[in-house]
Amino acid sequence: MPNLVGIWRREANAAAIGAGHQRQIAAVQSGPRVCKTHRLTGSNWAAALLDHGLLENGPQPGKTSDGSVAVLLDGEILNLDELSKQHRLDAAVRPVSRAALCAALIAQQGLGIVREFNGLFALVVAHDQGRRLSLVSDRYSARPLFYREEANGLSFATELKGVLAGATQQGEVDATAICELLVYGVHFGGRTWLKGCERMPPATILTLDAAGVHTERYWSYLYCYDNEPLDNDSYATRFAVLLDRAVERCMRGSRRIGMFLSAGYDSRAVAASIRQYHLPLPTFTFGVANSRDVLLAPQLAEKLGLDHYHLTSSGAYLAPNAAAIVWRTEGMLPFTGTTSIRFHDQIGAHADIILTGFLAEFCGSHTWPQLLLTRSRPAAIEAIFQRFVTARLARAQTVLRPEVFARAYEELRYRFEQSFVDNDNEHPFDVADSWNFTQLQPNGTCHAPAVDRHRFEMRAPLMDAELVDFLLTIRPWTRLEQRIYKLMIARSFAAIRDVPCANSMRPIEPRFWVEYPQMTARLIGRKVAAPVRRLLGREDRLGREINDLDADIRAEPQLRSDLLDPILAGEHLDPAIFDVGAVQRLVQAEFDQHRDHGALLGSLASLGLAHRQIIGGDVADVPAYLREPCG
Numbered sequence: 001m002p003n004l005v006g007i008w009r010r011e012a013n014a015a016a017i018g019a020g021h022q023r024q025i026a027a028v029q030s031g032p033r034v035c036k037t038h039r040l041t042g043s044n045w046a047a048a049l050l051d052h053g054l055l056e057n058g059p060q061p062g063k064t065s066d067g068s069v070a071v072l073l074d075g076e077i078l079n080l081d082e083l084s085k086q087h088r089l090d091a092a093v094r095p096v097s098r099a100a101l102c103a104a105l106i107a108q109q110g111l112g113i114v115r116e117f118n119g120l121f122a123l124v125v126a127h128d129q130g131r132r133l134s135l136v137s138d139r140y141s142a143r144p145l146f147y148r149e150e151a152n153g154l155s156f157a158t159e160l161k162g163v164l165a166g167a168t169q170q171g172e173v174d175a176t177a178i179c180e181l182l183v184y185g186v187h188f189g190g191r192t193w194l195k196g197c198e199r200m201p202p203a204t205i206l207t208l209d210a211a212g213v214h215t216e217r218y219w220s221y222l223y224c225y226d227n228e229p230l231d232n233d234s235y236a237t238r239f240a241v242l243l244d245r246a247v248e249r250c251m252r253g254s255r256r257i258g259m260f261l262s263a264g265y266d267s268r269a270v271a272a273s274i275r276q277y278h279l280p281l282p283t284f285t286f287g288v289a290n291s292r293d294v295l296l297a298p299q300l301a302e303k304l305g306l307d308h309y310h311l312t313s314s315g316a317y318l319a320p321n322a323a324a325i326v327w328r329t330e331g332m333l334p335f336t337g338t339t340s341i342r343f344h345d346q347i348g349a350h351a352d353i354i355l356t357g358f359l360a361e362f363c364g365s366h367t368w369p370q371l372l373l374t375r376s377r378p379a380a381i382e383a384i385f386q387r388f389v390t391a392r393l394a395r396a397q398t399v400l401r402p403e404v405f406a407r408a409y410e411e412l413r414y415r416f417e418q419s420f421v422d423n424d425n426e427h428p429f430d431v432a433d434s435w436n437f438t439q440l441q442p443n444g445t446c447h448a449p450a451v452d453r454h455r456f457e458m459r460a461p462l463m464d465a466e467l468v469d470f471l472l473t474i475r476p477w478t479r480l481e482q483r484i485y486k487l488m489i490a491r492s493f494a495a496i497r498d499v500p501c502a503n504s505m506r507p508i509e510p511r512f513w514v515e516y517p518q519m520t521a522r523l524i525g526r527k528v529a530a531p532v533r534r535l536l537g538r539e540d541r542l543g544r545e546i547n548d549l550d551a552d553i554r555a556e557p558q559l560r561s562d563l564l565d566p567i568l569a570g571e572h573l574d575p576a577i578f579d580v581g582a583v584q585r586l587v588q589a590e591f592d593q594h595r596d597h598g599a600l601l602g603s604l605a606s607l608g609l610a611h612r613q614i615i616g617g618d619v620a621d622v623p624a625y626l627r628e629p630c631g
Helices: 014-030 080-088 098-109 110-115 161-164 175-184 232-249 265-273 292-304 319-329 339-348 377-388 390-399 402-418 430-445 465-471 474-491 512-535 547-553 558-570 580-592 600-613
Strands: 001-007 036-041 045-051 070-075 121-127 132-137 144-151 155-156 198-199 204-209 213-217 257-260 284-288 308-309 353-355 457-458
Touching: 001 070, 001 121, 001 161, 014 155, 014 161, 014 198, 014 308, 036 070, 036 265, 045 070, 045 132, 070 098, 080 098, 080 465, 080 580, 098 110, 098 121, 110 121, 110 132, 121 558, 144 161, 161 198, 161 265, 161 600, 175 390, 175 402, 175 600, 232 265, 232 474, 257 265, 257 580, 265 292, 265 474, 284 292, 284 339, 292 308, 319 558, 319 600, 339 600, 377 390, 377 402, 377 430, 390 402, 390 580, 390 600, 547 580, 558 580, 580 600
Parallel strands: 257 284, 257 353, 284 308, 353 457
Antiparallel strands: 001 045, 001 155, 036 045, 070 121, 121 132, 132 204, 144 155, 144 198, 204 213
């Protein structure tokens, strides 16, 4: 993934802007691929795109013939050719460059045309002869873009490192954001753990001009039931047709394409939709030998004609990769859950672009009893709070200083309520699905180095705009437990229907009235049996990547000696925010008493490492290829 960086100042100061901009480029210019730097400048701003060329967008920046609009395109807009014909862009002067075509459409139709863009992208748009600068995120904010507003202007970048390099003030830790991260796993809205640094929200246009900084949302995750409902078979048929189109859009270009293959619904649906003339195509699964994905993915690959690779490594894998993972994820995710970086050399031998089966909540996959019992929007919001906040408060309360936690909790509650302001859905299922998607998705797909953005590109067919618009018309109860999704797979891809799914270890059962009672009975059985199995040491874990996190942590004592202890000694977990004694007791309980605190320690270690690297400037343990100039 290319890196965008830029600085905008309220008053022109060429020397200061130029110096800050160069610091930004230096901060993010790292990786194994050779990058070309594309620059775009105005009287009081400067922007650049560090481009590894995988997406074949052509020369940048793209400009109109009169120079009225100029664009830096990070990512892909897959329907530019369709839009140019639809809006009758003059074929005689139609630009060849994708970025230039984007600029021509904006010049003709206005910035509102971004509502029609289908793809995962981030744009820098200079218009009105450079007097206005706009930053545009895609529908889902799948391409990360962070910014920090200060009294004299704003700095932005794909990475937090680039934002701080362009800012005039040093970075500080945000205690409330830390609390959010420990409770929910990600931040509400666009917050980050660095005070003042925000992530661009989904579907947002942020404009910088003489009037200052202002934002506009151009799309929202809103379910729409204006049309007559279809029967289930018709929904499933339409789903299959649109998925086929979406996958075919993602196969464009001359780069090598591969995909991660699990035994869940999403990646199998994408894999099964790949047309025969694109085969064989490499697929990758990683995890311990007895994990369900590792056992089942080869069966899917064989039936679909895919070249499958089970990626394995031996010995310690957490401690040796922690610094590299945090350098890429910047403390936004626990490094213990994103350890695929150790396989990137193996993946890179076969693919440059990775198809992902990421789908999020569009098919109703996440419902729980409390939500099923709600009958109103306020009741749904309260159920969400109880599930995602109240039930997890102890994690933060354990390690934060009492006075910090008390203040942070009050603000956290307010921020939680504010996170529903742009959620215009009314049905409880719709409210929950859209909220969970908009909160979880950007961090889950942008920061996890499952696809290292400096080495690979990502394409997500199930987030195709045309497909999503259709999925947002499926009624709530029809979506329950992915009924339509399962029916689509079972009917359209009969060859893989009987390959068990990792979450249930059973074939796909599209008949809801048969599956739901069985699923409920199995859930109750697991709840009853789990304590006994745990006592006997026979706990059944999915093990998609990590079989037993706490056992793996305890098997690497260097995590304590080389990572956790130095973080605490160096006060990279700020004693004004954290109860350092409590954290030390957690470390002791994990390693000496075999108490299971691995998930919390993973989050704390990631935050401490990020503080050391980004604020403290200590990158001695970061691999050279990640921190030195690319190429």
